[in-house]
Amino acid sequence: MSRASDRAYAQIRSMILSGVLPPGEQIREEALADTCGVSRTPVRDALRRLEADLFIRRSDTQRSFVADWSIDDIEDAFVLRTMLEGHAARRAATRVTWDQIERLKIHNKAIQSAVAPTVPDIPTFLDHNRQFHTIVMEAAASPRLSNMLGQIVEQPVVLRTALHYDRDNLIRSLHEHEELVFAFERLDGDWAEAVMTAHIRRAFHAYSEAHRSGRNELAA
Amino acid sequence: MSRASDRAYAQIRSMILSGVLPPGEQIREEALADTCGVSRTPVRDALRRLEADLFIRRSDTQRSFVADWSIDDIEDAFVLRTMLEGHAARRAATRVTWDQIERLKIHNKAIQSAVAPTVPDIPTFLDHNRQFHTIVMEAAASPRLSNMLGQIVEQPVVLRTALHYDRDNLIRSLHEHEELVFAFERLDGDWAEAVMTAHIRRAFHAYSEAHRSGRNELAA
DNA sequence: TTCGTCTCTATTGTATACAAAAGTGCAAAG
DNA sequence: CTTTGCACTTTTGTATACAATAGAGACGAA
Numbered sequence: 001m002s003r004a005s006d007r008a009y010a011q012i013r014s015m016i017l018s019g020v021l022p023p024g025e026q027i028r029e030e031a032l033a034d035t036c037g038v039s040r041t042p043v044r045d046a047l048r049r050l051e052a053d054l055f056i057r058r059s060d061t062q063r064s065f066v067a068d069w070s071i072d073d074i075e076d077a078f079v080l081r082t083m084l085e086g087h088a089a090r091r092a093a094t095r096v097t098w099d100q101i102e103r104l105k106i107h108n109k110a111i112q113s114a115v116a117p118t119v120p121d122i123p124t125f126l127d128h129n130r131q132f133h134t135i136v137m138e139a140a141a142s143p144r145l146s147n148m149l150g151q152i153v154e155q156p157v158v159l160r161t162a163l164h165y166d167r168d169n170l171i172r173s174l175h176e177h178e179e180l181v182f183a184f185e186r187l188d189g190d191w192a193e194a195v196m197t198a199h200i201r202r203a204f205h206a207y208s209e210a211h212r213s214g215r216n217e218l219a220a
Numbered sequence: 221m222s223r224a225s226d227r228a229y230a231q232i233r234s235m236i237l238s239g240v241l242p243p244g245e246q247i248r249e250e251a252l253a254d255t256c257g258v259s260r261t262p263v264r265d266a267l268r269r270l271e272a273d274l275f276i277r278r279s280d281t282q283r284s285f286v287a288d289w290s291i292d293d294i295e296d297a298f299v300l301r302t303m304l305e306g307h308a309a310r311r312a313a314t315r316v317t318w319d320q321i322e323r324l325k326i327h328n329k330a331i332q333s334a335v336a337p338t339v340p341d342i343p344t345f346l347d348h349n350r351q352f353h354t355i356v357m358e359a360a361a362s363p364r365l366s367n368m369l370g371q372i373v374e375q376p377v378v379l380r381t382a383l384h385y386d387r388d389n390l391i392r393s394l395h396e397h398e399e400l401v402f403a404f405e406r407l408d409g410d411w412a413e414a415v416m417t418a419h420i421r422r423a424f425h426a427y428s429e430a431h432r433s434g435r436n437e438l439a440a
Numbered sequence: 441t442t443c444g445t446c447t448c449t450a451t452t453g454t455a456t457a458c459a460a461a462a463g464t465g466c467a468a469a470g
Numbered sequence: 471c472t473t474t475g476c477a478c479t480t481t482t483g484t485a486t487a488c489a490a491t492a493g494a495g496a497c498g499a500a
Binding site: 003004005038039040041042045061062063 | 485491492493
C-alpha cells in the first residue's frame with residue numbers, strides 16, 4: 001500500500017465512506033490529486049478501480065460522480081450477496097479443512113468476547129466477522145466467487161450495515177456463525193447454505209430498518 | 221469506441237482471444253503501445269480493465285501476464301455462470317414485459333434461420349444468442365447481476381465455447397431458448413430457472429468435451 | 441422571449457520524460 | 471561449484487505538459 005495510486009485509492013474510498021464526498025458529488029481528478037498530494041495519474045488509476053467497485057459511476061460523457069444508491073440498489077446488492085454467500089457456504093461445507101474450522105472457531109470466540117459486554121466492541125466484532133467470512137470463502141475454493149463477493153461486500157452500503165446492529169443482532173449473528181460451523185463439521189451443505197442465507201437476510205433487514213430510521217432522522 | 225484507450229482495450233482483448241498473446245505471456249506496456257499505435261497511458265488504462273475482466277493477471281511484483289485458465293478455473297466460471305444466469309431467469313420470469321418477449325422471439329427466429337442450413341451460420345448464431353441473453357438480463361432488472369454476469373460471460377473461455385458447438389448442440393440451444401420463452405409467458409420462475417440452468421450446464425459439457433479433444437490435437 | 445450558436449472555461453484524455461523498482465547476469469568470495 | 475552482492479537492463483509508476491472535448495454563459499436572430 002505504499003504506491004501513490006494505492007494511497008489515493010484508500011483515501012478516496014474512505015472519503016466516500018465517511019461522507020466527505022457525498023453521493024451524487026462530481027469528482028474532479030485534479031482536486032482529488034491536490035487532496036491526496038499526488039498527481040492526476042495515480043488518481044485516475046484509483047478512480048478506475050473505484051468505478052469497478054461501483055463506488056463511482058461515470059456519465060455518458062466521461063465525468064465521474066460518487067455513486068448514489070437507491071433502496072432498490074441496496075436490496076439488489078443484498079439479494080446477490082445472499083445468493084453468492086449461500087452458495088459459498090454450501091461449497092465450503094464439503095471442502096473445509098479441520099484447520100479452517102479451528103480458525104473459524106477462534107474468530108467466533110473473539111466475537112463472543114466483543115459482544116459479551118453491555119457495550120459491545122463493534123470494531124473488534126467487524127474485524128473478526130470479516131475474517132470469519134473470508135475463511136468461508138477460502139474454504140469454498142472458488143477464486144471467481146471470492147472475487148465477486150468481494151466486490152459486493154466492499155460496497156458502501158454493505159460496509160455500513162454492521163454499524164446499525166444493536167447488541168441483540170450482534171449476538172444472533174454470533175449464534176448463526178456457530179451454527180454454520182456445526183454444519184461444516186457435519187459436511188452438511190444444505191444446512192450451511194440455509195444458515196448463511198438466513199444470516200445475510202437478517203443483516204439486510206437490520207440494515208433496512210436502521211436505514212429507514214436514519215432517513216427519518218435526516219428528514220427531521 | 222473512438223478514444224485511444226478503448227481502441228487499445230479492444231485490440232489487446234482480441235489479441236488475447238485470437239491467441240496472438242498466448243496464456244502465460246508476459247505483457248509489456250511499451251510493446252503493446254507500439255502495436256496499438258498509442259502511448260503507454262491508454263494502454264495502462266486498457267490493461268486495468270482487462271485485469272478486472274480476468275483476461276490478465278498481475279504478479280506480486282506488478283508485472284502483467286495473459287491469464288492462464290486451468291480446467292478447474294473453467295468449471296468454476298461455468299458453475300458461477302449457471303447460478304447467476306439461473307437466478308436471472310427466475311427474476312426475469314416475473315418481470316419480463318411483452319415487448320421483451322417479442323424481442324426474444326425475434327432473436328430465436330434469427331437463430332433458427334442461422335442453424336437451419338446444413339452448415340450453420342455461427343457468427344449470426346453467436347450474435348443473436350448474445351442478444352437473447354442480454355434481454356433476459358435486462359428483464360431480470362438487477363444492474364449488479366448484469367454487471368457480474370457480464371464479467372463472466374466476457375471471459376475468454378466462455379467466449380470461445382460456442383465455437384465448439386456442433387449443429388446438434390446449436391439446435392438444442394435454440395429449443396432451450398424457446399422453452400425459456402414459454403416459461404416467461406407463463407410467469408413460471410421455477411421453470412425458467414431450471415431451463416436456464418440446464419442450458420448453461422449443457423454449454424459447459426459441450427465446451428469441456430470439445431476442449432478435451434482440442435487438447436489431444438495439440439498433443440498429437 | 442426563446443432558441444440556437446459561438447466562444448470561453450473547465451475537465452478529461454494522451455503523450456512524454458523521468459523516477460523507482462524489479463529482474464538479470466556476472467564476478468568474486470566462500 | 472555454489473552463493474551472494476553489485477552493477478546494469480528492463481519494466482512499471484508518477485509527474486507534467488499539452489490536446490481534445492464537454493459544459494456554461496453571452497449574444498444575436500427569429
